[in-house]
Amino acid sequence: MNAGEKAAGDKAARHNADYWPRTRRLMLITIAIWAVLGFGIHFFVTAFNDIVILGFPLGFYLAAQGALIGFVILIFWFSRKQEELDSRYGMAEDE
Numbered sequence: 001m002n003a004g005e006k007a008a009g010d011k012a013a014r015h016n017a018d019y020w021p022r023t024r025r026l027m028l029i030t031i032a033i034w035a036v037l038g039f040g041i042h043f044f045v046t047a048f049n050d051i052v053i054l055g056f057p058l059g060f061y062l063a064a065q066g067a068l069i070g071f072v073i074l075i076f077w078f079s080r081k082q083e084e085l086d087s088r089y090g091m092a093e094d095e
Contacts, residue, residue: 019089026085030078037070 041048041062048059086092 019085019091022085023082026078026081030074033074034071037067037074041067 045059045063048062049057051058053061083092
């Protein structure tokens with residue numbers, strides 16, 4: 001193994017050592033937000049029902065529509081952030 005191959009291998013190892021913790025952190029943040037949207041809103045739905053917007057209790061709206069909208073936004077946010085990570089570390093599919 002020559003010096004160039006060793007340097008390239010060291011660079012790849014540093015990339016992997018940096019890429020996977022960042023990917024794991026992004027995944028854990030996404031799961032935490034998902035848990036808040038999936039369980040947190042429904043846990044406090046009765047407290048939110050005291051607030052009425054356009055004739056509907058806020059808890060009902062958040063449980064029926066707000067969580068779903070949040071999930072869709074979360075999917076697009078996660079996808080964009082993961083694509084940024086993949087591009088930064090040379091793991092993108094289009095490279």
